[in-house]
Amino acid sequence: MTAAGYLKRLSKRLTADLEELDAERISEQSQATGAQRACDCGQGEEVSMLGELRSVQTCSKAAKTGVVAEFFDGTDVVVLKWIGRNRIPGIEPGRKLTVRGRLGVKDGVKVVYNPYYELIGDD
Template sequence: MPTTGYLKRLTRRLTEDLGDADAVEIAEESRATGAQRAAECCRGDEVTMHGELRSVETCSRTAKAGVKAEFFDGSDTVVLKWLGRNRIPGIEPGRKMTVRGRLAEHDGTKIIYNPYYELQSPDDE
């Protein structure tokens, strides 16, 4: 019966955690672009990842001035850090993008310093 399958999918969509659903969607989109998964990358790897910015903050009053963003690709979180910048146009929470750079690790957190990035057009989202 096609109705049973539809009801099952509808029930699952209504009851599943929104974060999990979002992670699956982002992971599928990342896989479609051919990007690497953050969970499978190690320190020192040259990586290309596709995902979404979850948060962005400016650290201008410390010795470590710059823009810091939390990037999520559906598998893991990576911190993106642009040194010496107060603001970067287009770098805002919810924005999807592709980033390239060398993966580092600091206190157990994956981080890319001064990554190359390509913003996805808001029309494509």
């Protein structure tokens, strides 16, 4: 029985899409900490989520649009926007963090403006 379970997990890892495996890994880590799942959060709610940054855009001083990051918790994408900042140390693609703030929706995309965040070290 144990060998069959091992072979099943191994074949899943060998045949599954890498993005799907990554999403599953992030989602499991998030649930283990008790964080909320982004797919379950709605507009106007105070949220606390754990996930990874997929991409980060910084602005020039002239543009003054702030830092924009794509946050993924394994279930959904949330855009994080820090207004008035042109760079934030530690906010970079691939970084794991916990985010807290009020969730909004702009143009059908979930967004948190000026979120509180805590960088999570590599395990």
